[in-house]
Amino acid sequence: MSHMRVLLPVLVAMLALLGGCGSAPAATSVALTSTSAPPATSAPPVPPAGDVVVSGDVREPRTWTRSDLAALPQTTIEVRYESGQGPQERTLTGVGLTEVLPPDALATTDAKNDLLSFGVLAVGEDAYRALVSYGEVSPDFGNRGLLVALTEDGKALERPRLAVPGDVKGGRYVSDLVELRVVRIAG
Incomplete structure (x- = not known):
């Protein structure tokens, strides 16, 4: 997985360079995934007082x-x-x-x-x-x-x-x- 994180930016850069070589640039979309959850910012559930x-x-x-x-x-x-x-x-x-x-x-x-x-x-x-x-x-x-x-x-x-x-x-x-x-x- 760590190899993919290193290689992915290189592949994106190569695609961007190739896209400018004599043809119209192709739309390129890359989805990065993270194994860590985003920080919790939502308010907790608020039960009745004392619960x-x-x-x-x-x-x-x-x-x-x-x-x-x-x-x-x-x-x-x-x-x-x-x-x-x-x-x-x-x-x-x-x-x-x-x-x-x-x-x-x-x-x-x-x-x-x-x-x-x-x-x-x-x-x-x-x-x-x-x-x-x-x-x-x-x-x-x-x-x-x-x-x-x-x-x-x-x-x-x-x-x-x-x-x-x-x-x-x-x-x-x-x-x-x-x-x-x-x-x-x-x-």
Whole structure:
């Protein structure tokens, strides 16, 4: 494939030169394909306040309502991280990400440790995105204790927030969470 990317411009230039040799130039069209997707610029789906959509490479897409999330086992954690406003210390209560997205929810194959080929793209209402590998989340591997927080410092959040305990900076904390999009990273 990389040879084609190098040869294609050469072939186009040769056709352009030949087109000017005594005859009317022929219309030449070359389609280049890319294996990478264009950058995501569209706004995420916006479910009702407090709801989180689970989509992508999952066995069954679904929407978790605030009451669904509140009915799951709750965990309280203390987190510290750096932000643009300086050091932050928060007490968050919510649902473990593995409760919302257990390993058997992923559209895995029989390949060895296939769930390590997945990531979870957390999307905020403002289209802010952060990716975590499922290996970090999985209780059998990283078991990092990621949390879909419903309260912060004892106050209910209007929309859930993804918390990534142990991160030095808070960039992967996604406020106003509206979607957890599971993506297969490796082929």
